[in-house]
Amino acid sequence: MAVAELTTSPAAATYTKTSSRLHSSQLSLSSTRLSVHFRRSFRPTPRSQNFKITCSVNQVPAPVAAQTEEAKKKPECYGVFCQTYDLKAEEETKTWKKLVNIAVSGAAGMISNHLLFKLASGEVFGPDQPIALKLLGSERSFQALEGVAMELEDSLYPLLREVSIGIDPYEVYEDAEWALLIGAKPRGPGMERAGLLDINGQIFAEQGKALNAVASRNVKVIVVGNPCNTNALICLKNAPNIPTKNFHALTRLDENRAKCQLALKAGVFYDKVSNMTIWGNHSTTQVPDFLNARINGLPVKEVIKDHKWLEEEFTEKIQKRGGVLIQKWGRSSAASTAVSIVDAMKSLITPTPEGDWFSSGVYTNGNPYGIAQDIVFSMPCRSKGDGDYELVKDIKFDDYLRKRIAKTEAELLAEKRCVAHLTGEGVAFCDLPEDTMLPGEM
Numbered sequence: 249m250a251v252a253e254l255t256t257s258p259a260a261a262t263y264t265k266t267s268s269r270l271h272s273s274q275l276s277l278s279s280t281r282l283s284v285h286f287r288r289s290f291r292p293t294p295r296s297q298n299f300k301i302t303c304s305v306n307q308v309p310a311p312v313a314a315q316t317e318e319a320k321k322k323p324e325c326y327g328v329f330c331q332t333y334d335l336k337a338e339e340e341t342k343t344w345k346k347l348v349n350i351a352v353s354g355a356a357g358m359i360s361n362h363l364l365f366k367l368a369s370g371e372v373f374g375p376d377q378p379i380a381l382k383l384l385g386s387e388r389s390f391q392a393l394e395g396v397a398m399e400l401e402d403s404l405y406p407l408l409r410e411v412s413i414g415i416d417p418y419e420v421y422e423d424a425e426w427a428l429l430i431g432a433k434p435r436g437p438g439m440e441r442a443g444l445l446d447i448n449g450q451i452f453a454e455q456g457k458a459l460n461a462v463a464s465r466n467v468k469v470i471v472v473g474n475p476c477n478t479n480a481l482i483c484l485k486n487a488p489n490i491p492t493k494n495f496h497a498l499t500r501l502d503e504n505r506a507k508c509q510l511a512l513k514a515g516v517f518y519d520k521v522s523n524m525t526i527w528g529n530h531s532t533t534q535v536p537d538f539l540n541a542r543i544n545g546l547p548v549k550e551v552i553k554d555h556k557w558l559e560e561e562f563t564e565k566i567q568k569r570g571g572v573l574i575q576k577w578g579r580s581s582a583a584s585t586a587v588s589i590v591d592a593m594k595s596l597i598t599p600t601p602e603g604d605w606f607s608s609g610v611y612t613n614g615n616p617y618g619i620a621q622d623i624v625f626s627m628p629c630r631s632k633g634d635g636d637y638e639l640v641k642d643i644k645f646d647d648y649l650r651k652r653i654a655k656t657e658a659e660l661l662a663e664k665r666c667v668a669h670l671t672g673e674g675v676a677f678c679d680l681p682e683d684t685m686l687p688g689e690m
């Protein structure tokens with residue numbers, strides 16, 4: 249893929265074109281004491297339909313004005329990114345960090361339309377962390393993806409240093425340090441869940457292979473596209489060179505929904521609810537755990553005395569919240585899902601507050617709860633803020649919780665059998681329980 253790049257030198261910054269790819273680690277602006285000139289340029293390459301806005305650094309001096317004129321002649325040069333800016337940002341450049349590369353699939357979809365702007369604003373990585381967005385679409389969504397890139401342009405985010413869009417995951421995921429896998433085919437009328445598992449499973453097998461081939465060896469992967477637990481399992485099975493611990497299925501939206509409903513019932517603000525685990529599948533069998541959750545530091549059952557409500561109404565409300573929202577809105581949760589993706593990322597890069605935890609769908613091998621090995625199951629996690637997590641050990645169980653966990657576990661084991669052909673485990677055999685549904689399918 250041809251790359252338009254920005255260079256800085258002791259005298260000036262300029263525009264060059266290179267056929268070899270530069271790594272973002274070349275953005276080592278802290279070492280230069282000179283003013284920095286930016287050019288960001290859209291350069292669609294017809295062959296791959298990938299193009300990239302980029303800035304990076306090398307030591308080749310060149311006259312800025314002449315290069316600007318030359319760049320303006322290039323037909324693929326796009327809008328504001330054809331300009332050169334003299335930021336004179338000497339002090340700021342001393343503290344700029346190395347770019348973080350974030351890949352997003354389904355980037356022209358509804359969730360991404362919220363998420364990308366949050367990422368670019370610094371909401372996840374902070375106000376001193378520049379980022380690169382690598383957006384994956386498809387032939388059908390390519391124009392919409394250009395529209396997304398235009399809106400990113402118009403937002404003038406100072407932290408957004410690169411935007412590349414493309415339809416080939418092997419190009420878009422190159423060097424990705426985070427992969428937010430949102431793109432998935434929605435279940436259409438009359439489509440069997442087995443069919444959905446197969447179609448989306450194939451998408452996620454391909455995503456796994458591409459990540460395995462070109463992403464950072466320590467890429468953190470958050471699978472959002474449904475059915476996200478089994479898609480995450482397929483993805484990790486197809487990416488043997490990436491640690492299984494790096495794969496997550498998003499259940500943070502369910503956690504947030506559960507916190508909100510407990511707060512509402514207890515008459516407290518939702519920041520008073522902690523230790524909220526969602527167990528299992530992101531489906532209507534998921535288990536919002538009110539046994540271990542706390543309100544104002546107290547066990548939920550001591551604050552909410554209506555235990556029948558907890559076992560029946562509360563649990564069902566969380567399991568089916570997505571579906572009720574679809575009935576109201578006519579489309580599935582997008583803004584709150586984007587918020588929950590931000591929460592999930594922040595939970596991995598920020599130390600978890602003492603005594604608390606968060607939920608994430610993670611690989612079960614080695615779990616201390618007796619849950620079946622080799623599936624992706626939502627469980628309570630803590631992080632030191634290094635991108636990694638540990639499972640929480642001091643968890644209570646009772647018969648109710650065990651029984652519910654067994655149900656969601658059985659569902660995930662059945663889903664796994666349906667996709668055996670995509671995980672390298674032989675011939676698929678699909679015997680899903682009848683009531684298996686996504687939260688939005690009720």
Ligand SMILES: NC(=O)C1=CN([C@@H]2O[C@H](COP(=O)(O)OP(=O)(O)OC[C@H]3O[C@@H](n4cnc5c(N)ncnc54)[C@H](OP(=O)(O)O)[C@@H]3O)[C@@H](O)[C@H]2O)C=CC1
Pocket residue numbers: 354355356357358359360384385386388389390430431432433434451471472473474475476497498499500501502530580581582585
């Ligand atoms: N885990 C969770 O908590 C939640 C998960 N979700 C799931 O997130 C996913 C995305 O939701 P949302 O953004 O609202 O959906 P949209 O339909 O708005 O966007 C999804 C994107 O997926 C891509 N897509 C559609 N069909 C295919 C296909 N056959 N192959 C590859 N990609 C496809 C499309 O992009 P393109 O045309 O570029 O391929 C589309 O832009 C869904 O699976 C949804 O169920 C939603 C809410 C919560």
Ligand SMILES: O=C([O-])CC(=O)C(=O)O
Pocket residue numbers: 474501569570571580581686687688689
């Ligand atoms: O079913 C869907 O697509 C929506 C979904 O996951 C949710 O709202 O939790």
